[in-house]
Amino acid sequence: MGTDVLDNMESVNIPKFIPSNRSEPFHPYLRRSDKEIEEFTRRSLDIASRILSLFSVIPELPEDYFSEQHAYKDPSEAGQWKYVPLVENGIICNVGDSLAFWSAGYLKSTIYGVVRPPDDQAHIHRLGPFYFASRFVSEDSEDARPVTGLEYVRERVKNYHSVSDYADMKGKKFKVGNLEIEDEAS
Incomplete structure (x- = not known):
């Protein structure tokens, strides 16, 4: 079972504002x-660092465990798509696959992407600035290879697009490069 919904999204990826990125192309x-x-x-990184510190407390890791990694999709309980409303003067935090992996599934990742909302929510226009807090990995780190985020996400999405009941995924394993992942879906 897959989806026939086509991607109707525009995005601009802007690298961190650090000297080594000053030569990156930037649309006029x-x-x-x-x-x-x-x-x-x-400001987004500052907020993300504070949230990541809170996430570190839950599995009893050092407070700076996740925020240091960021220097400078499970279904809902009912298996249904849920609209995330605007939070006036607030932010919405979507835990990604990396934090789900690093927390051994304690923090749940969201299956995200192009999803047609239910009819009663289809009229709501979704627009906003998004900040993705990406982990910094030095090139000489043993974690720098062999699996890229793209490879992991592709395998995870491919794994989920072929099922109709996410609860059946709990305990199932899939491989990305030399990394074997056991799904924690519940």
Whole structure:
């Protein structure tokens, strides 16, 4: 069972505002707002670091465990798509696959992507700035290879698109490179 919904999304990936990224191509349309974009990304990282510190407390890890890794999709209980409403003057935090993996499934990742919302929510326009807190891995780290995020996410999504009941996934294993992952779906 898959989905016939086509991707109708536009995005711009802006790297961190650090000296080594200054030569990265930056669309002229956005160039005039680079100070505001830099301020947004730095503030987002600050907020993400605080949230990551809280996530570290839950599995009793050192408080800076996840935030240091970020220097500079399980279904709902009912198996249904849920609309995440606007939080006035707030933020919405979506735990990704990496945190789900690092926390041994204690923090649940969301199956995300292009999903057609239910009819009663289809009229709601979704638009917003998003900040993805990506882990920093030095090239000489043993964690730098053999699995990329793209490889992992592709395998995970492929694993989920072929099932109709996510609860059946609990305990199932799939491989990405030399890494074997046991699904914690419940």
